Amino acid sequence: MTNTGSSSDRSLYGTVGTATESESVLETETACRDALGNGDIPVAVYGLGKMGLPLASVFAEVTGAVTGVDIDPAVVETVNDGSSHVLGEPGLEELVAEQVETNRLAATTDGYRAARDARIHVVIVPTEITEGDTESDSQPDRSRTTDLSSATDPSSATDPSSATDPSSVKPDLSTVQAVLEVIAAGLDPGDLVIVESTLPPGTCRDLIYPYLLEESGLEAGSFGLAFCPERTASGSALDDIRGAYPKVVGGIDAESGRAAALLYDELSSNAVHLVSDATTAEAVKVFEGVYRDVNIALANQLAGTAADLGISVREAIETANNIPMCHLHDPGPGVGGHCIPYYPHFLLSQVDTPLSLVELARSVNRKMPATVVSMLEKELDSAGTRLENATVLVLGFTYRPGVEETRASPAIDVVDTLLEREATVWGCDPLVDPSEFGARTVTVDELPDHAFDAAVLVTPQDAFDRIRWDAMNPMVVLDGRDVLSLEETDHHIVTLGGTRGNQPTVIDSGVNTETGTSTIGRPAAFDASE
C-alpha cells in the first residue's frame, strides 16, 4: 500500500454498530482488521520524539498508512530521509528506513493536512508540569486541571526537581492542546482519536472530549476517543510497543474502547486489557509512575539508616528482595527523566483526597541531590578540605545510563548545589556536554590529567568503565549508584547506603528442595522441625 494522502471512507469507530443483517459482527470486525492491515485506514501520529517515532514506525509496519506529524522541521526531514534522530533504540534506524522506503511512513509539519486525511489520530507529544501560584504555599492548591492550556508558553514548563512545593505544581497540557486543535479541525464522523501521552486521570472525559466536540462541531458518539498509555522505556521502545506488556485501553464510551482494543490487538503481540473507561486507563499509567517514585523514596530513606544501624543497606535490600513479595528499589542521588518525577503531580492535581505519602515521596526524591552534596561535604571536612575550596568531578549527566535525556536529571541539581557552595565543578558524560549545565567539561581519557578533591557518580555510563582510577590522585568518591569497585585503590569510597559490596554468605548445601529454604546455620528457634 502507499501513503496516498487521500481521505478514506473506511474507519474503525462505529463500524460494528452498522453491521447489516446479512453481515455478522465478526465479519464486520474481520473486515476492519483487513482494512487496517491493507492501509485503507490512514493513521496520523502526532509527535515523533523518543517514543513517538518508534510508535509511528510500528503503526506503519502494521497498517502501512502512517503520516508522522512533528513541529520540528529537522525531525521531519530526517525521517523523510529514512533516518532516525532518536539514538539508542535497537532496530529503530532500520525500521524507519524500511517503512519510509516502502511508502508506509512519511513525515510532515503540516498537521492540518494529516488530520484531514487520517481516520485514526494518535497523540504522543510531551505532557509537562508548571509551577502554580507559589504565594499560596501555605494553602496547598488542590484545584484540578480545568483547562488544557494551564501554561500558554511551553518554555515556561517547570523542572520537577526545582519545584518548591509539590502541591503548587500543575500539569501543563498546552502541547497536547496544540495537537488537539489541529485534530479537531480535521475530525470527521467515524474518526478515532487515541491519546498515548500520559494524562492526569479525568482529562479525556472532562477536557479532551468536550474540547473536541466543541471545536469540531461533531455530535457526541460520532467519533471515538480512547486513552491507551505508552508503557515503554528508552532503549527497548520497539519491543515494548510490539508487546512486552499487556496494552491498556480505556475508551470514552464503549464503542471507543472496542475500536481502540481492536486496533491494539493488531499492533501488539501481547494481550489488550480493555478497562472500564478512559479515566481508569489514565490512572493505570499515573499509578505506575507514583508506585515507582514512592518506592524509590522509601529506598532513599532506608539508605539513610546505614550509619545508625551500622550496616550495608544495599546488602539488606538485596537480601530482603529474595522473597517474592518484597520489591525494595535502589537508593540513588535523585529521580530524573520526564516520566517518574512528573506523574505524581498528575495525580496530586486531580483529587481532593490528601496524598501525603505521594507528596512526601516527591519531596524526599527531590532533595536527594542536596543530600548527596551534604554527604560529600561531611566526607571532605573529615579529609580536611572545605567544600568551597574543593574541586569536584560530577560523573553522568543524563537521567539514565545510555539515554540522551537530561530532563530533571539529578546531576543538574548536584552541580547547581555545588556551584552555590562555591566549589569548582567539572563534569564528564559521553552523551551530553556538562558545560551546558555550568560544569567544566572533561572527557574520560583526560581525567588523569586533572586533580580532584572529590568525585560524585550520578549516572553510571558504560564509558566510565574506562576511567583509570589508579592513575588519579586519591580523592573522596561518592558512588551514588553503588557500582564502582575501588577497593584496590587509595580513593576513599562512600555510598548512599553505607559500606559497599557486602554480600550475604549463602550456604546452599542444605537447601530444602520443597520450600527452597536452608536448614543449615539457622538458629534452632527458627528451625521449622522444632
Ligand SMILES: NC(=O)c1ccc[n+]([C@@H]2O[C@H](COP(=O)([O-])OP(=O)(O)OC[C@H]3O[C@@H](n4cnc5c(N)ncnc54)[C@H](O)[C@@H]3O)[C@@H](O)[C@H]2O)c1
Ligand atoms: N520517553 C519515555 O520513556 C516515555 C515513556 C512512556 C510514556 N511517555 C509519554 O510519551 C510522551 C512523549 O514522550 P517522548 O519521549 O516521545 O517525547 P520527546 O520530548 O522525545 O518528543 C516529543 C516530540 O513531539 C514534538 N512536538 C512538540 N509539540 C508538537 C506539536 N504541537 N505537534 C507535533 N509534534 C510536536 C517535538 O518536536 C518532539 O519531536 C511523554 O511526555 C510521556 O507522556 C514517554
Ligand SMILES: CC(=O)N[C@@H]1[C@@H](OP(=O)(O)OP(=O)(O)OC[C@H]2O[C@@H](n3ccc(=O)[nH]c3=O)[C@H](O)[C@@H]2O)O[C@H](CO)[C@@H](O)[C@@H]1O
Ligand atoms: C517501572 C519502569 O521502569 N518505568 C519506566 C520509567 O522509565 P524511566 O526511563 O523514567 O526510568 P526509571 O528506571 O523509572 O528511572 C527513573 C529515575 O529514577 C531513578 N531510579 C530508578 C529506580 C530505582 O530503583 N532507583 C532510582 O533512583 C533512575 O536513576 C532515574 O533517574 O518511566 C517510563 C515513563 O512512564 C515508563 O514507561 C517505564 O516503564
